[in-house]
Amino acid sequence: MFETLKEQPADKILELIGLYKADPRAEKIDLGVGVYKNAEGVTPVMRAVKAAEKKIWEEQTTKAYTGLAGDPVYVDTMIDLVLGNSVPGDQIAAVTTPGGTGAVRQAFELTQSATPGARVFVSDPTWPNHLSILKYLGMETIPYRYFDSETGGVNFDGMIADLKAGLKPGDVVLLHGCCHNPTGANLNMVQWKEVVAVLNEKGAVPMIDIAYQGFGDGLEEDAAGTRYVAENVPELLIAASCSKNFGIYRERTGLLMAVGKDTSRRDVTQGMLAFLNRQNFSFPPDHGARVVGTILSDAELRADWKAELEDVRLGMLELRKQLAGELQRLSGSDRFAFLGEHRGMFSRLGTTPELVQKMRADSGIYMVGDSRMNIAGLNTATVPILAQAIIDAGV
Known part of the structure; x- marks a missing residue:
């Protein structure tokens, strides 16, 4: 063999x-x-992470499996961090994943299950692992213009022209929520709104990879584009990572969210996300998620984490x-x-x-x-x- x-x-x-x-x-x-x-x-290990780990060590009584979706405190607090109150909770299905990469992989697999043959439009350039995973899964990938090497900014006219000319109903458009990797050039809110208008006109589904929330203009500011999309499209996939903004790279802590206006499909979607977890790695890793959930649900730890993150930014x-x-x-x-x-x-x-x-x-x-x-x-x-x-x- x-x-x-x-x-x-x-x-x-x-x-x-x-x-x-x-x-x-x-x-x-x-x-x-x-x-x-x-x-x-x-x-460095962030102060709040150290404090949360100590608290967990003192209070945790078991290392038994979590549910297939992961720790509910982590899931709920991360949904709040990324989406705020932009959409009602009954429109969101979500599962813990091994890092943001795991969330990206699960999102692509969900797309394959829901819409076989769906094409994925990606920015040129994008994070190389996006392309590697798509190639491995055998999904058709189409680049859209994004970075202007002459100006160092976004080639927005080119981006919109490519999306308008190429998109078909059911296609997925991969977007970076903030702090575009590898270019650092980001969409502004006027541009986010125009992108959403094109997606809705073409019947395409946005997928947002948000791996650097808090590293750009601030936690709330960095989530603004993602929240606007969530409010204004029928369906949305979001892959979120805690590696950078919590500094827990090796703990592999991510979250995949599926947002849909049709609340009658929420439980089916949640079940499918749990099924994909079961097939790929069974129960998700817990330590990093437990740390993040502990920080975000504790007012003092959350405030200290936000202060240190702001210093980093x-x-x-x-x-x-x-x-x-x-x-x-x-x-x-x-x-x-x-x-x-x-x-x-x-x-x-x-x-x-x-x-x-x-x-x-x-x-x-x-x-x-x-x-x-x-x-x-x-x-x-x-x-x-x-x-x-x-x-x-x-x-």
């Missing part, structure tokens, strides 16, 4: 990590791996402003101003793989070949080094 297996292509980010580790230069900078790091280069914004300012000083132009306008952990420079390779070879700057860089991999001391490397490479 094993002799028939084919070697799979290496993950570009994991490959980049290996190259970075092997580089002996002291001033090398890792902007590839997609995790938050503080100024010391550490991904503002720190990344300051790094963005510093980088944009340094590049303006070095280049004598504002052509890199978009870096200060992007939101979240990532930005895309919009340059060529050859110049990315040149920055790596000449200056020890490690970013993905498509020029995606993790802003959280910087600190105030390394920003000038990166800025000089960008200018020296001729970006």
